[in-house]
Structure formats: C-alpha cells, structure tokens
Amino acid sequence: MARSASGLPFDDIRALFDEMPGRDEAAVLAIRARDAQLTKPAGSLGRLEELAEWLGGWQGRARPAVTRPLVAIFAGNHGVAARGVSAYPASVTQQMVENFAAGGAAINQICIVYDLGLKVFDLALDIPTGDITVEPALDEAGCAATMAFGMEATAGGIDLLAIGEMGIGNTTVAGAVAAGLFGGTGRDWVGPGTGVDSEGLARKAAAIDAALELHASHLGDPLEVLRRLGGRELAAMAGAILAARMSRIPVIVDGYVATAAAAVLYKMDPASLDHCQFGHVSAEPPHAKLLAAMGKTPLLDLGMRLGEGTGAAMAAGLVKAAAEIHTGMATFAQAGVSEKG
Template identity: 70%
Template sequence: MTEMTSADRTPFDDIRALVATLPGPDRDAVAMVAERDATLTKPAGSLGRLEHLVSWLAAWQGKGQPSLDRPLVCVFAGSHGVAARGVSAYPTEVNRQMLENFAAGGGAINQICAAYGLGFKVFDLAIDLPTGDITTGPAFDEKACVATMAFGMEAVAAGTDCLAVGEMGIGNTTIAAAIYAALYGGEAAHWVGRGTGVDDPGLARKVAAVEAALAHHAGHLDDPLEVLARLGGREIAAMAGAILAARLQRVPVVLDGYVATAAAAILHALDSSLLDHCLAGHVSAEGAHADVLERLGLVPLLALGMRLGEGSGAAMAMGLLKGALACHRDMATFAQAGVSGRSAG
C-alpha cells in the first residue's frame, strides 16, 4: 500500500490527522484532586456530582489544582440559506440586529456572563452571507468547511481555562435537526422542534425542509465531516473547530443546547472519544435534545426548560462549575478546622 502524499490529502484528511494527535485525561491530576477531597470537612461523596466536576476539570486542564480564572463563552453567529423557506418565526434581519444587541450588552447571555464573571466573545461568521440552501445543494464545500473549523480553532484564546460554546443564527435549529437525522436516522419530524416559536404551518415547513435536504444529499452522508459540509452551517463548523482546539490546549468544554450539540455530534460520530473533555451544560426544551445527549453519553448539568441558544445554558452551568470548584479549593480540611475525621471502627 502506498502512503498518501501531501498532494493527495484533502482538507478533511487534515482534520482526521489532527484528531489522532489529541491528548487524553491527566490521571495524576485526578489523583491529586481525590487526595485533597479526602481531607475536606465533609463525608466522602457528600457533594455528589460536584466532586466529579472538579475531577473532570483537573483531568482536562492537566493540573491537580484546577482553576476557573479565565472562563470564556464563545458565541458563533451564522446565516443560513434554508431560512428563506419560512422555517423560522423571525426574519433573517434579526441576525445582524442580535449581534448589535450583544455588542450593546443587551442579550440574556450578557447578563449571565456578568453575573458569573465569565468572559464573552461573539464571532460574526459572514452573517450577511447565507450558506447554501441545504434543500437544493450543499451548505458549503469541503475547503470552506475546514477553513471555518480553523477559524473556530483560532477563537480559543490563550489562557482560557474553561470554554463554553454557543451560537446564534436564524434557521439553525432546522440545520441541527437535519444533522441529527443524517447521523441517527428516523423520521425528520422526530428531530424538528419549534425553534424560535414557529406555528404549525412553520413546523410543517421545517419538517419538509429537513426531508428535502436528506433526499437531495442521499448517498453522500456516510462521512460525518461530509454531513457537516453538506448540511451544516458556519457556526456549527466553527464550534466543532473550537471544541477540537480546546482539547489540544487542555481546555475543558461546556456545550450549550440543541444547535451547539450538533457540532459535538459530528465530532462524536467521527471518533467517540472526542467529547471526553466536554460536558452538557443543560438539556434544552428544543427538539429531541434529550435523545441526542443520551446517544452522546452526556448527562446534562441543568434542566431549566431553556431553548434560547446563544450560550445561555452553558453559561449558567459554568456558574455551577464555579461553585463546585470553590468548595474543593476553599473548604477547610479536617486538620485546619479541628474537626474529627471518620471513625476507624
């Protein structure tokens, strides 16, 4: 068998090569967390999942004293050709208007980030230039897809110690539903939700759009990266890139809702270990998000009935992470507090 030359390589081959280099968890860091946890003034295991969250942070940050000094919420904004098919309750002009709202500090995500001391960045992914209508053609080609993933990779700022990924884009719940249907099969209606609050005719248009997209691209959806290029959007490709870059840089990731999880689902279909450094911030009320999370093996931190997107559920979960870490870092030990430890008998 001859080796592949650089001339033979495709952009998707570069992504697959990158996946092979990703680091695993730091077991020594996990052991250090467990050692300190055993000395704290509480019964072993009494903080439940909060204790596991600290171990998770340590494993993927690669340090026995994990930190949340520079948590960052990244929201990627994209525009979709399929929106012209009436799949949303809002017009595409809302894309630009919401970017301006974020910049002015007026979004829900702005308030959550301010409340929990989280960094916040928004990335405009050619918001005024929609991707191709997936019912009649690909969203974008392989080269453009990988270039957008690379953009997302560059969005992970040096020094970030935990990353939340979110999105904004009229029509993107239709895109997410199409991705899930392509990856997992089943009726399109199972994956389609009401998104921004479409009425019954709007919901029917969404289902029809997903069915049309699957029919048009039939025979070309066996490769998860091909699914991303044909059915995805710029924000989904960028989130996938950000998740990969975070793994390379040992940054744990908190996923937002239905659309953000579509980026994660692409990576999981490529290699089931690619989400080991990720957790689900919440389970969304949109579509079949609970079904998707179960398939990905992710147990959400929160279940608040949210379906806003824009990183809001992931940011709320970061507040929970901060509380878990504060308990581990700042709680007194038995020795410090003069409290008797567990009896030997």
C-alpha cells in the first residue's frame, strides 16, 4: 500500500471510506420483480429472499450466483497469550494451521460439503504481537501493512468471501477491541474462549482492563483501537472486508473475533458493512452483545464457538441455496401454476 502525501499509512485506509461503492439498485429491483413471479407465496422464503437481494445487489447481478466462493482464514499469535488467558499454548496456532493444510480441521469438512474454496493466511506466527497490557500490539505501519495483506484475499475473481481466524489468545484481544470501541470493562466482553475456567476468565478480564487503562488516551480512533488492542488476524480481516467492499464482493463474517475486526470498520462508518452478513452468533457470550451493539442479526445460531471460519462457512451454504432458489425456481407462467386470485 502506497503512503499518502502525509506519510501516515492509516491515511490511505481512511481515504478508502470516501470511495466506497454502493450496491447495484437496478439489480435489486430486477431480483424483486422476478421473486414476485416465482412459484411461491410472496415472502414465504423469509430471509432467503433477502439474501438473494443482498447477494445480487452487491454482485451487480440480476441473477445472483455463487460460483467462486472463498473461505479465508487468518492466523496470528499474540503477546498477551503469555498471561494465561487461554486454555491452550500459543504453539497450537501453528499446529492448527498445519491441520488446515492437511485437511483435518472442521472447516475443511464444511468446505467440502458446500464446495467452498479455502485459503489460510499465516501472519508471522513466529513473531507474536506486542503484549497489549504493556505496549501496543502493532505499530501504525505494521497494522496498515497487515490490513493491506488481508486485502489480497479478494484477488482471483471470487464472488463471495467468508472470513475467519485462528489465534490462541484472540478472544482476549477481541474483547479488548470491543471494549475500546463500545466502552465497558473486561468483564463485559470476556467469555470462556477455548475453555478457560473462572480463574482464566478473571485473567482475561484483568488483561483487558490493564490494556484499556494503558491505551485510554488513544481509543477515540477505531484504527488506533485496532493497532493497539488487536492483532494481525484482526487487522487482516478488517482489510479483507474493506477490499471486498471496494470490489463489491459480498462478505460473510464469522464469530466473535471476526466480528470485532468488522466492528472497527463499523465505528468508522456504519454503512461500511452493508455488503456483509454475519454468519452466526457464537456461544461466546459477548458475541451477541457485540452484534447487538451494531444492530446486526446473524444468520445462524448453532451454539458454535470454534472459530476458523466454521460459522461463516455454514452460512455460505445458506447463501448458495438462496441464490440457487432464486435463479432456478420456475415462475408461475413457466410452471403453468395459477397465481393468487
């Protein structure tokens, strides 16, 4: 990413918010007109009808289709993990990345079932971010560069992007980012994550509170919240969402950590997430709170809390179904079915 005239990398990110395209309203009208002629009562497919409009509107297609979907998983390690905020050691991040590559993770199986592409982005796993309780997670140049790296997930002509993550300790930094954006204390934004006990929850809350106190004077800027309290996978996911908007690629956001990344963009401009659906509400308690703070309604509620894009991938199956229903159903005239009198 080239720097702006001021030399500040974040200025280039901020400039994109003035250039965001909207959805194709002509495509939306065409989808609505066809929907009114399909062999079903009006509105009878509920949110599936809304998904067809959303998909086609952002793709610019009167006949929405999902032919090149991608699940992008961003993996990062965190300095704060050394404070006992997770039930697993930081080495598990790399081990799980290897498991993804070998096809042995849950996300691999979901991608097979729904015919989704899968890419895993290793974000310098051998170099954890700074411990947010004593220093910023990233400097400005590093955060902007990681956002730019995340933007590469939209390359290759994809027409639907589902984003997820892997990173031991990242529900702690997600909680810190949520608190930095929307207020509250560590206790307001923590959950069991990978399965910590009550003492682990207390350590997570304490780490967030320490980080909020340390960085308090910088939390009025969402990008500063991201770089000081977040991590590389959050920065990359935010970049991927932003790049998808610039290319009018619909996005499905996964669980708590991915939603925290999206929330950074929301706080900069709520309309910046209009091209996004939130795949599910996870069993991580603060996820529902974060979705509510942004006024977002998830597509699924399956009690999942695995991460790694699994909820977004499951929702991608719904989106594919919505597109196929809309384009494949017969109209009343084609089927010779009498319309409502």
